[in-house]
Amino acid sequence: MAQDAIANTGYQExxxxxxxxxxxxxxxxxxxxxxxxxxxDVFIFGCFLSGYMAVRVAAVxxxxxxxxxxxxxxxxxxxxLILIAIMTFILxxxxxxxxxxxxxxxxxxxxxxxxxxxxxxxxxxMFVGMxxxxxxxxxxxxxxxxxxxxxxxxxFGSVFFMITGFHGMHVxxxxxxxxxxxVKVMRGDYDNPRPGKGRYELVEIAxxxxxxxxxxxxxxxxxxxxx
Amino acid sequence: MATAEGQQxxxxxxxxxxxxxxxxxxxxxxxxxxxxxxxxRWTLIIxxxxxxxxxxxxxxxxxxxxxxxxxxxxLLPPLLLLVLVGIAAGESDYTFLTRLAFxxxxxxxxxxx
Numbered sequence: 001m002a003q004d005a006i007a008n009t010g011y012q013e014x015x016x017x018x019x020x021x022x023x024x025x026x027x028x029x030x031x032x033x034x035x036x037x038x039x040x041d042v043f044i045f046g047c048f049l050s051g052y053m054a055v056r057v058a059a060v061x062x063x064x065x066x067x068x069x070x071x072x073x074x075x076x077x078x079x080x081l082i083l084i085a086i087m088t089f090i091l092x093x094x095x096x097x098x099x100x101x102x103x104x105x106x107x108x109x110x111x112x113x114x115x116x117x118x119x120x121x122x123x124x125x126m127f128v129g130m131x132x133x134x135x136x137x138x139x140x141x142x143x144x145x146x147x148x149x150x151x152x153x154x155x156f157g158s159v160f161f162m163i164t165g166f167h168g169m170h171v172x173x174x175x176x177x178x179x180x181x182x183v184k185v186m187r188g189d190y191d192n193p194r195p196g197k198g199r200y201e202l203v204e205i206a207x208x209x210x211x212x213x214x215x216x217x218x219x220x221x222x223x224x225x226x227x
Numbered sequence: 228m229a230t231a232e233g234q235q236x237x238x239x240x241x242x243x244x245x246x247x248x249x250x251x252x253x254x255x256x257x258x259x260x261x262x263x264x265x266x267x268r269w270t271l272i273i274x275x276x277x278x279x280x281x282x283x284x285x286x287x288x289x290x291x292x293x294x295x296x297x298x299x300x301x302l303l304p305p306l307l308l309l310v311l312v313g314i315a316a317g318e319s320d321y322t323f324l325t326r327l328a329f330x331x332x333x334x335x336x337x338x339x340x
Contacts, residue, residue, distance in 0.1 A: 010295065017296035025297050035301050046308040050315045057319035060326050067259050085256045092252060096245035099287045106235050204234060204289070211287045215280055221252075222276035226259050227269070 028201045031208070038212045041170075045216050048163050049223055055155040064151035066225045069142065070134070084225050087130050088217065091171075094123030095214040098178075098207045105203035110185060113203060117182040120210060124175040131168045135161075160224070167220060170213050181206045234289045244286045251279050 018024050025032040056063055071078035101116035138144040138160070142151070146158040181203060184190065190199040255275040258268055285291040290298060 014295045014299060017294060025300070026294055027297065032297070035297065039301050039304060042305045043308070046305065046311070050308065050311050053312065054315040054319040054322075057316065058322035058326065060323065060330070067262075081256065081259055085252075088252050088256070089249065092245070092248045095248070095283065095287055096241065099241045099245070100238070102234070103236070103238055103241065208288055211283055214287075215283045218276055218279045218283065222255065222272050226255060226272050 028205075030205050031201060034205045034208050038208065041212065041216075045163075045166070045219070048166065049219060052159045052163060052224065055159060056153070059153035059155050061153040063153050064149065064156050066227075069138070069144075069151060070225065081225060083130060083134055084221065087127055087134075088221055090123050090127050090130070091214050091217050094120045094127070095211055097123065098210045102204045102207040105185070105190075105200040108191070108200065110188060110191065113200075114182045114186040117178050117185065117203070117206070121175045121178040121182065124171050124178065124210075124213075128168055128171050128175065131164065131171075135164075163220060163224060167213070167216055170216070174210050174213050177206055177209060234292060236289075236292070240286060244282050247282060248279055251275050251282075255279075 017026070067080035068078075070084050071080045072082045073079070097116050098120045101113050101120060104112040104116060143149065144151075144157045144160070146161050148154045149157045185203065190202060192199065252275075255272060258271045258275070263271060284302075290302070
């Protein structure tokens with residue numbers, strides 16, 4: 001790119017990219033738009049988590065201990081947070097397979113890309129399935145409601161359903177998104193015989209969304225389940 | 228750096244990050260499993276969380292190979308959330324103290340716990 005000759009290091013590059021009435025981001029437009037959408041999503045989850053902090057600090061009743069609430073027993077003693085730990089590992093694995101998919105997409109390996117995206121979607125569906133199990137257990141067996149629960153501070157339920165529900169919705173939408181992308185890759189929609197004209201950046205864009213869902217879970221895991 | 232051909236990096240990079248994310252998740256789970264409490268717990272949770280988030284954003288989402296213009300546009304605005312957190316923390320402390328001062332049932336609730 002010609003403008004790189006003028007200034008291409010550090011802050012000079014930023015000034016150069018943002019000035020001169022031209023494209024600021026040297027990436028495909030879809031990728032820039034996905035990043036900006038994800039930035040807005042950062043603020044949504046940021047507001048949820050800050051709100052969670054506010055109601056937890058202001059709660060006068062003791063906050064229920066997540067390690068006990070989310071413990072699960074396989075016949076023996078209950079293991080604290082075990083389901084949440086498994087869900088975390090599943091989501092990380094799905095991020096790994098997605099990263100592989102993006103890598104094979106840029107190598108124009110149609111079958112491997114589609115397979116890996118599909119595996120990612122399966123991991124995502126497993127995650128949502130476990131979340132459904134978790135919600136059911138909490139609602140039916142533990143009697144947790146958005147307005148009250150038997151363990152302590154009433155705010156626990158509303159925060160839990162709000163945050164994990166919104167995240168679960170993101171995962172669900174992501175699974176649908178990934179399946180459509182996998183089908184398109186498999187059909188060869190992104191192939192183009194002309195060199196450099198393939199549209200495999202669309203796989204990377206879907207990957208950005210998926211990694212973001214994993215990223216949000218990192219924060220939820222830390223602040224809601226472990227804190 | 229991103230080119231017309233897109234982000235191409237050796238697969239080993241992804242396997243390394245994948246493995247690190249597993250190890251870090253295991254560590255953060257261990258924080259709860261071994262029941263670390265207080266400052267040690269919170270510090271460890273935050274450290275592991277930030278390391279995981281950093282790895283995901285920089286390597287899996289390729290941010291480390293993007294131009295600074297994109298990095299700044301995406302990574303700087305979320306810092307504003309720290310202002311929100313600060314305001315909310317002060318406000319909720321006030322709410323907590325007000326509840327203690329004015330609600331009688333509070334003593335009843337905290338009394339038996």
